[in-house]
Amino acid sequence: MQKLPKCNLILWTICLMTMILCAGCIQQKPLEKLGLITTSGYDLAGKNKIKGTAVVQKFDPMTRAATKVITSYAKTTKGLRQQENLQSNQKLVSGQLRSVTYSRELAKKGIIQLVDTLNRDAAIGNMVYLTIADQTASEIMQIENRNKGNLNLGTYMYNLIKQNVEGEQVISPTLHEFNHNYYDIGRDPVLPILKVKGKDVIISGVGLFQEDRLVDELKQGDLFYLKILVDKYKAGTKEMGFKPEQLEKLILKNENYTRKPIFSKIYVTVDNIRSKTKIKLVNKKKLHFRVDVKLDSRVLEMTQALDLGKPASVKFLQKKFDQQMKKKVEELLLRFKELGIDPVGLGNEYEAHLRGKTITKEEWDRVYKDVTFDVHVKNTIERTGVID
Numbered sequence: 001m002q003k004l005p006k007c008n009l010i011l012w013t014i015c016l017m018t019m020i021l022c023a024g025c026i027q028q029k030p031l032e033k034l035g036l037i038t039t040s041g042y043d044l045a046g047k048n049k050i051k052g053t054a055v056v057q058k059f060d061p062m063t064r065a066a067t068k069v070i071t072s073y074a075k076t077t078k079g080l081r082q083q084e085n086l087q088s089n090q091k092l093v094s095g096q097l098r099s100v101t102y103s104r105e106l107a108k109k110g111i112i113q114l115v116d117t118l119n120r121d122a123a124i125g126n127m128v129y130l131t132i133a134d135q136t137a138s139e140i141m142q143i144e145n146r147n148k149g150n151l152n153l154g155t156y157m158y159n160l161i162k163q164n165v166e167g168e169q170v171i172s173p174t175l176h177e178f179n180h181n182y183y184d185i186g187r188d189p190v191l192p193i194l195k196v197k198g199k200d201v202i203i204s205g206v207g208l209f210q211e212d213r214l215v216d217e218l219k220q221g222d223l224f225y226l227k228i229l230v231d232k233y234k235a236g237t238k239e240m241g242f243k244p245e246q247l248e249k250l251i252l253k254n255e256n257y258t259r260k261p262i263f264s265k266i267y268v269t270v271d272n273i274r275s276k277t278k279i280k281l282v283n284k285k286k287l288h289f290r291v292d293v294k295l296d297s298r299v300l301e302m303t304q305a306l307d308l309g310k311p312a313s314v315k316f317l318q319k320k321f322d323q324q325m326k327k328k329v330e331e332l333l334l335r336f337k338e339l340g341i342d343p344v345g346l347g348n349e350y351e352a353h354l355r356g357k358t359i360t361k362e363e364w365d366r367v368y369k370d371v372t373f374d375v376h377v378k379n380t381i382e383r384t385g386v387i388d
Contacts, residue, residue, distance in 0.1 A: 033091065035057070035068075035088050035090035035091065035092045036056065036095070036096040037054045037055070037092055037093065037096065038152075038153070038154020038155065039100070039101070039154040039157055040053065040097065041053045041100070041102070041136075043105070043138055049075055050073070050074065050075070050114075051071065051072075052071070052074070052080035053069060053070070053071050055141055055154050056068045056084075056090075056092060067153070071138065072084045077114060093123065094124055097124055098129065098154050098155070099129040099130075099161065100130055101133050102130070103135070103136045104134060104136075104193075104214065105136075107213070107214035109213065110213045115130070115175070115179070115182075115212070118175055119179065124175075126175045126176035129157070129158065129161045130173050130191050131191055133193070134193055134194060134196070134204055135195075140157075140194055143196060143201055153201075156201070157201060161173065161203070164192075164203060168234065168236040168237075169203075170223070171227055173191045184345075185351065185360065185361055185364055186346065186348035186349070187345040187347060187348060188209050188210055188211065188341045188342050189209045189212075190226070193206060193207050193217055204220070205218055205219045205220055205223070206223050208336075208341055209343075210340060210341045216339055216341070225328045226332065226343065228293055229279075229329065230345065232277075235272055236274075236275070238269070238297075239267060239268070240267070240268050240270075241266065242265060242266050242268070266304045268299060268302050269299075269301040269302075270297040270300060271297065272297055272298050274295065276293075276295075278292045279291050279346065279349055281352075281353050287350070287370050288373075289372070290374045291333070291374065291375045292378075293325065294380075295377070297380075299381060318380065322379050329375050329377065330373065330375050333373050334373075337368065337371060340365060340369075346371065347368070350367070351364075
């Protein structure tokens with residue numbers, strides 16, 4: 001057997017010793033010695049002080065995983081972390097943080113400084129969900145104690161938002177998307193609003209921001225029209241109501257059927273909604289935008305037995321959909337204009353027509369007041385489903 005040259009043997013020995021020393025320098029973090037913060041909330045607590053509430057998941061090899069709610073007060077988030085560690089027998093880490101909630105009061109004053117803290121923490125990913133509490137963030141966090149630790153609030157809130165984003169009920173509120181919309185001149189962020197209901201947390205609406213300040217909110221019914229404007233529907237669902245006289249031209253499935261509607265309105269649910277919206281600046285000098293919304297869907301359910309097997313009935317229903325949606329979209333765009341917010345991204349479209357020139361936030365705010373809209377909505381009912 002050929003022996004290694006002496007110089008090579010020395011080199012291999014040095015490499016081996018270096019690897020052993022490096023391995024010994026790596027900080028070990030056994031799971032049972034860590035407290036994993038899964039969700040946290042922030043509230044104002046008097047002048048120049050914030051209240052932090054964190055839900056911590058702990059692991060003990062002798063027992064099942066347990067959760068604990070820790071509350072602290074400080075002037076900065078790092079100060080909150082120090083205070084929280086003083087209340088825990090395990091080192092608290094944020095690598096498993098899944099959602100962050102800000103109180104309504106705090107959101108009205110501005111949250112960018114607190115959001116920036118998340119950006120600077122290398123352990124926190126940019127897919128963390130940001131939310132607003134209907135009242136206080138502490139109230140949301142304390143749901144963990146109401147359920148006596150059986151809820152696992154961090155996982156529950158993450159799944160609550162995730163499944164509604166995937167179900168196209170909520171616009172995705174990740175840290176990445178908040179940053180993108182905040183720092184983009186021609187767009188403002190939106191975040192879901194959480195509310196306590198019994199022992200659960202629910203999504204009650206969507207908060208509208210002017211830069212980093214909460215200025216208004218949309219109830220769940222209006223979120224459909226916001227999503228149409230800012231995103232594409234791929235398989236959405238929407239329920240709409242019409243007064244009976246509005247549908248009097250529709251032919252009953254059975255002409256002898258005389259049962260009166262159960263409700264004061266006739267309700268129609270459409271699903272498998274696929275939408276495509278095009279927003280175009282048609283007059284740069286007068287700042288006039290044309291908004292074209294096209295939707296394909298099927299009728300899933302109606303509270304009156306109407307004969308949708310006849311083309312005239314389907315066309316009439318499509319016309320009613322067009323009129324109602326056009327009115328709602330126009331109202332929403334005017335509402336945004338009056339508030340001076342731009343969650344739709346009209347400023348992006350305006351800047352795209354400036355041939356490479358960029359605009360400042362102040363310039364867009366000034367010209368945004370003069371914007372006008374021309375909205376066109378076209379519904380196509382491709383199939384009809386179950387008639388109730």
